Amino acid sequence: MPINIPKHLPARERLEKENIFLMEDDRASTQDIRPLNILILNLMPEKKKTERQxxxxxxNSPLQVNVDFIHTETYQSKNISESHLNEFYKTFTDIKHHHYDGMIITGAPVERxxxxxVDYWEELQTIMQWTKEHVTSVLHICWGAQAALYGHYGIDKYELPDKLSGVYGHRLHVPTTKLVRGLDDEFLAPHSRYTGVSATSILEHEQLTLLASSEEAGALLVMSKDEKHVMITGHIEYEATTLAEEYERDQAKGLPVQLPENYFPKDDPSIPPLNRWRSQAYLLFSNWLNYYVYQETPYHWD
Known part of the structure; x- marks a missing residue:
């Protein structure tokens, strides 16, 4: 089934070339089914890339999905045009009286x-509290996951000795959980961050379940036991070249970054990297949409 997005969103052209099933508003409105309404709080600086990812x-789901994007009101992004935000984004003020079946809160380059x-921390706290009554399930990514663990469960992050960047193997701990249904017992996922969260603190928290982790990268998948919140500390949404682009950007800034681990073939940056986590990412998102959004959300919100 398709995903319904604005006709002129820049991501459309690239996604259509990849044969992604897209639909426009006029066609979607004629279908006699209940689409899922997903809200995305995009905190990433390169918003167009994150939209596409x-x-x-x-x-990749049999469900029709409508998407609304919002940006922060208390902080103005410097890497996206105001015209793009005005055309494709709303603010929390615009949507706070609505209900959504699911929500995604992205990462942000503020983890240190x-x-x-963080300039918009109070606004984000307000939004996270709002989700308790207005959103069926919330998916948090990277810094968004750390913010959820801190804001909802009191687990703080800590700074790593060096930036964690690369593609790492992870092992499932609770393979019977619906979120990871069909995932391999061991699978790859990218990470790109300067901070981490304690796997021990997650394991000891009575409201949380650690679903997957890595010896090198630590906790990856965390779920609240009420199944309201899913936290992904890595970037399974990344494209094959995203870590390379970040590495080149950091090098250009003169930052002391190391080559992303387990990423470039033969550790040679001149060889294009391969996407070795795509199938797991698709499956994880599909499971979230099906089991924790579609199966749980009311057909009619009060």
């Missing part, structure tokens, strides 16, 4: 700051 994964020092 997330829409690609949301598309204390949560309280």
């Amino acid at each position: 997330l829409l690609r994964l949301l598309s 700051l204390r949560f309280e020092d």
Whole structure:
């Protein structure tokens, strides 16, 4: 089934070339089915890339999905045009009286700051509290996952000695959980971050379940026991070249970054990297949409 997105969204052309099933509003409105309404709070600086990455994964489902994007009101992104935000994005004020079947809160390049020092932290806390009554299930990615673990469960992040960047093997701990149904017992996922969260603190928390982790990268998949929140500390939505682009960007800035681990073939940056996590990413998003959004959301919100 298709994903319904605005006709002129820049991601459309690239996704259509990949044979992603897309639909426009006029066709979607004639279908006598209940689509899922998904809200995406996009905190990433390169918003167009993140839009494309997330829409690609949301598309691989038998469910029709409508998507709304929102951006922060208390912080203005410097890497996207105001015209793009005005055309394709709303704010929390615009949507706070609505209900959504699912929501995604992305990562953000603010992880070395204390949560309280982030410009939009109070706004994000307000949104996270709002989701308790207005959203069926929330998927949190990278810094968004750390923010959820801190804001909802009191688990703080800690700074790593060096940036964690690369593709790492992970092992499932609770393979019977619906979210990971069909995933391999061991699978790959990319990480790109300066901070981590304690797997021990997650395991000891009575409201959380650690679903998958890595010896090198730590916790990856965490779910609340009420199944309301899914936290992914890595970037399974990344495209094959995303880590390479980040590596080149950091090098250009003169930052002391290491070559992403287990990423470039033969550790040679001149050889194009392969996407070795795509199938797991598609399956994880499909499971989330099906089991925790579609199967749980009310047909009619009060």
